[in-house]
Amino acid sequence: MECNDLEDLWRSISTHTSNSLLKKHLSEEKYIHLKKRSTKYGTTLADVIRSGCKNLDSKVGVYACDPESYKVFKDLLDPIICDYHRVKEVNHPKCDYGDVAKLNFRKLDEAENYIISTRVRIGRCHKGFSFPPILTNVQRKEMEEIIVKALNTLEGDLKGAYHSLESMSRNEYQQLVDDHIMFRDDNHTLRDAGGYDGWPVGRGVYLNNKKTFIVWVNEGDHLRFISMEKGSDLSSVYKRLIFALQQVEMKVEFAYDDKRGFLSNCPSNLGTCLRASVHLKMPELERCQEILNDICERHNLQLRGVNGEHTESAEAVYDVSNKRRLGLTEYQAVCEMYNGVEELIKTEQQLEEK
Numbered sequence: 001m002e003c004n005d006l007e008d009l010w011r012s013i014s015t016h017t018s019n020s021l022l023k024k025h026l027s028e029e030k031y032i033h034l035k036k037r038s039t040k041y042g043t044t045l046a047d048v049i050r051s052g053c054k055n056l057d058s059k060v061g062v063y064a065c066d067p068e069s070y071k072v073f074k075d076l077l078d079p080i081i082c083d084y085h086r087v088k089e090v091n092h093p094k095c096d097y098g099d100v101a102k103l104n105f106r107k108l109d110e111a112e113n114y115i116i117s118t119r120v121r122i123g124r125c126h127k128g129f130s131f132p133p134i135l136t137n138v139q140r141k142e143m144e145e146i147i148v149k150a151l152n153t154l155e156g157d158l159k160g161a162y163h164s165l166e167s168m169s170r171n172e173y174q175q176l177v178d179d180h181i182m183f184r185d186d187n188h189t190l191r192d193a194g195g196y197d198g199w200p201v202g203r204g205v206y207l208n209n210k211k212t213f214i215v216w217v218n219e220g221d222h223l224r225f226i227s228m229e230k231g232s233d234l235s236s237v238y239k240r241l242i243f244a245l246q247q248v249e250m251k252v253e254f255a256y257d258d259k260r261g262f263l264s265n266c267p268s269n270l271g272t273c274l275r276a277s278v279h280l281k282m283p284e285l286e287r288c289q290e291i292l293n294d295i296c297e298r299h300n301l302q303l304r305g306v307n308g309e310h311t312e313s314a315e316a317v318y319d320v321s322n323k324r325r326l327g328l329t330e331y332q333a334v335c336e337m338y339n340g341v342e343e344l345i346k347t348e349q350q351l352e353e354k
């Protein structure tokens, strides 16, 4: 479907069926109220809704294209934020990583029968820069330089190197994607939100020597800090991530708002911008969808396929993560995943014994 100007976008979303939060929350009255607005960075309503209007299979359907979009298009974005994160009003607690030094999550799967790997990621955007599609290549390069300088000061376990996509071969890139290390370039909703504009300029990945600490530079969000390893040692994964992030936070200022927490390109990431996940094998539960859905619903868990969002599971392995990121602290978000996965494993074991 080719449609670009605001009226075409509106016609598409208002006349077609879509289960997106955009469709649910953009009434004609709101559209008329917001259609002439723009932010000081130049973001218009068309930029915010383009992806959801062009992709009727979207779940959220909107992107903030700069930090100010959250205020200028608040009448549309706030209800979407509340709906996604299951909160009554847009409000976010102060950043709280928990008592990281004393952290002691018991391994959920000592024998490694169910949990294949554990990953926690936190998104961040540089303060004062717009997000795609408003962001220019010159700004991408400027931000890349700032972050690479900060990352190059990391030491010990976190020490590594930055690999620019501009100088990486297609095969090297694909290998990193296949190894679950690198971001993909084929998400249709992100593409229509400008996430791949100017590709590969200003993009790349920082990897520590063990490939357990990863930083994505300039996917949709400016930055994604990732810690991952095989097995189920959440304490180790989370500690590494927070320790690294705290060091970078001393050198780079991130976009933040008292009510919305850390700001992100997609409103689903707002607040903590934290997604804690495990790759979990659950053949019994896969056959009992009702039980599986009930546990996920009660613990606010999200299921994805084994290669991430918009992919299928394989051999009953799912990516299980916290769905909510706003209205709770970083520590609470991680616990939400941990408690939910604990119940999934217990139930999987009970079903095996039947």
Ligand SMILES: Nc1ncnc2c1ncn2[C@@H]1O[C@H](COP(=O)(O)OP(=O)(O)OP(=O)(O)O)[C@@H](O)[C@H]1O
Binding pocket: 117, 118, 119, 121, 177, 179, 180, 181, 182, 228, 275, 277, 278, 279, 304, 305, 306, 307, 308, 309, 319
């Ligand atoms: N627990 C995990 N173990 C190994 N790989 C993982 C785990 N969780 C996610 N991944 C991998 O991380 C990559 C990125 O996944 P995906 O894009 O779904 O999530 P994300 O990075 O959190 O970003 P977003 O939520 O914005 O899509 C994929 O290759 C996915 O398989």
Ligand SMILES: NC(=[NH2+])NCCC[C@H](N)C(=O)O
Binding pocket: 020, 051, 057, 058, 059, 060, 061, 062, 189, 190, 266, 268, 269, 309
């Ligand atoms: N990675 C994300 N930001 N996921 C949330 C939703 C993404 C996509 N734009 C949609 O609306 O379906």
